[in-house]
Amino acid sequence: MPRPLRDVLRRNFVMEVPRPARVALSTRIADAAWERGQALTAIATWVEAGNAGRAADRLAEVADSWFREGRLDALTRALAALGGEAQRPDLLLAAGEVARRHGEFDRAEHCFSRAQVAHEAAGDATGSAIAGLRLAQTCASRGRIAQARSLLSSCRSALEGDDRLQADTLNVEGGLALLEGGASEAAGYFEASLRLARRLSDPYAAARAAHNLGVCHTRLGDFREALAAYDLALEPVQPGMPPAVMMTPINRSLVLVYLGETERARDAAEQALDLVRRYKLAREEGYALRTLGFAHARSGDPGRGAACYDEAERLARLAGDTLGLAYTRNFQASLAAEIGQAESALRLSDEAISLAGGQEALGGGHEFTHVRAKALLAAGRVAEASDLVAGLGELARRFGYKHLLGEAELLARALGRPGAAGPGSDIELGVAVPMASSPARPAVEL
Known part of the structure; x- marks a missing residue:
């Protein structure tokens, strides 16, 4: 029906039908729309009939399933239609x-x-504990590890009876372990979360856990295992549905860069960027831009790489995404070092480290340490770079990062100090080559 005609009929309906009859009829129309799966129409009609409470009750019933199905846009519109009822806890x-x-x-x-x-x-x-868990997830997403751990500790006992929330809790524990560098420890949490998700027949939780296992394999330099995990996470929940975890195609394209398949990586990163822009996901857009920029830089096009990083920086600042901004500045520092802009590389590296937590970032975030060493090397500050290379070697041995041990040796040789990364570093050179000069950290889904 044309909209002008529909508006005329609506006005006539309001003017000519008594309010009680109008409310009763609108409620029946809304109920029927809900039964037919026309949820947004039903919610708008209930609200129009003065029954926003009923609309809010129904939305609360389906919110979890809508999250699992990736229906974020529908949730946003439904919440906007509820007015004051959307302020319910x-x-x-x-x-x-x-x-x-x-x-x-x-x-x-x-x-x-x-x-x-x-x-x-x-x-x-229980409601308070769920809110605490969600706050912990948010803090972890922002790199605020100590605060996330404190929140998780305070709400853990109240969540123990709910397997679905336990899957969430295990996932956050794994994410925090990853943020602190422990990929092997994190994998144990994600495997437990995956088992629980499969038992619950929860496709989103299963995809999230598989995705995060892919992150662990990537961090450990096991790229084929990473691709297999990401492919598992990409199995469609329903035909025609977007990926359960929108970050998965982005991380998968990063692995293709590491495998030297830069043309496939660029194509995959561009497709991932189009996807997250379609769904207006700002955080994922930043990751996709950084990955696409990295693929361009790796294929010999630093100009296009820099343009991607600049757009990622703009988005991170706009969203107040401190951790995303830290990673972006780190990519920019790495590129500056590679094209001989030593002072710019040092300045950008300083900012990235400060945003990521200062010296704590140098202790646990090896990509920041690695880029800092590159910047110092570009500036000719060999002694300082050598100290960082030795620290990278120690970090790699502690967490079992074979590729990082090899990367440290590559840097040591660039410094003219082979062996400076410590025992075993020369053995892992072959593992390091795909990830050499990488400022990237694959994104965990919290």
């Missing part, structure tokens, strides 16, 4: 999760904090 949790998945971390924290306060005021310990 259960729907604040939903609004916060939509914001978190879009990379809007300030808004996510605001919603989760309000939900936690409301649940505590109502004496709902």
Whole structure:
């Protein structure tokens, strides 16, 4: 029906039908629309009939399944239609999760904090714990490891009876282990989360765990295993549906760069970028831009690489994504070092390390240490670079990162100091070559 005619009929309906009859009829129309799967129409009709409470109840019932199906846009529109009812604590949790998945971390924290306060005021310990878990996920996404661990510790016992929330908790534990450098430890958490997700027949949780196992394999330099894990995560939940984890195609394209398949990697990264832009996912867009820029740089086109990094920087600043900005500045520093802009490389590296947590980042985030050593080498500050290379070797041996041990030896040889990375580094040179000069860290899905 043409919209002008529909508007005329609506006005006539409002003017000529008494309100009680109008409300009753609208409610029946909304109920029928809901049964037919026309959820957004039903919610708008309930709200129009003055029954926003019913609309909110129904949305709360389906919010979790919509998240598992990736229906973030539908959730956003439904929440917007509810008006004041969207301020209920259960729907604040939903609004916060939509914001978190879009990379809007300030808004996510605001919603989760309000939900936690409301649940505590109502004496709902489980609701408060769920809000605490979501806050922990958000803090971990922002690289605030200590705060995330504290939040997780305070809510863990209240979540023990719910297997679905346990899968979430295991996933956050694994993510924190990864952020601290422990890929092997993290893999244990993700494997447990995957088993639980399969038992629950939860396709999103299973895809998330498989994706994160791919991150672990990538960090350990096991690239074929990483591709297999990402392919498992990409198995469609339903025909025609987007990936359950939008970051998976991005991470997969990064592995293709490491395998030297730069043309395939560029194509894959461009497709991943188009996908996340279609769904307006700012955080994922930043990762896709960095990966595409890295693929361009690796294939000998630093200009296009720099343009991608600049756009990723703009997005990170706009979203207040401190960790994303840290990674972007690190990519920019790496590229500056490679094209001989030593002072710029040092300045960008300083900023990246500061954003990522200062000296703590140099201790656990090997990509920051690696790029810093490259920048120092470009500036001719050999002694300082040598100290960092030795530290990289120690970090690699502690976490079992074969590729990193080889990378450290590559840097040591560039410094004219073979063996400076310590025992075993020369053995791992072959493993290091694909990841040499990499400022990249594959993205974990929290």
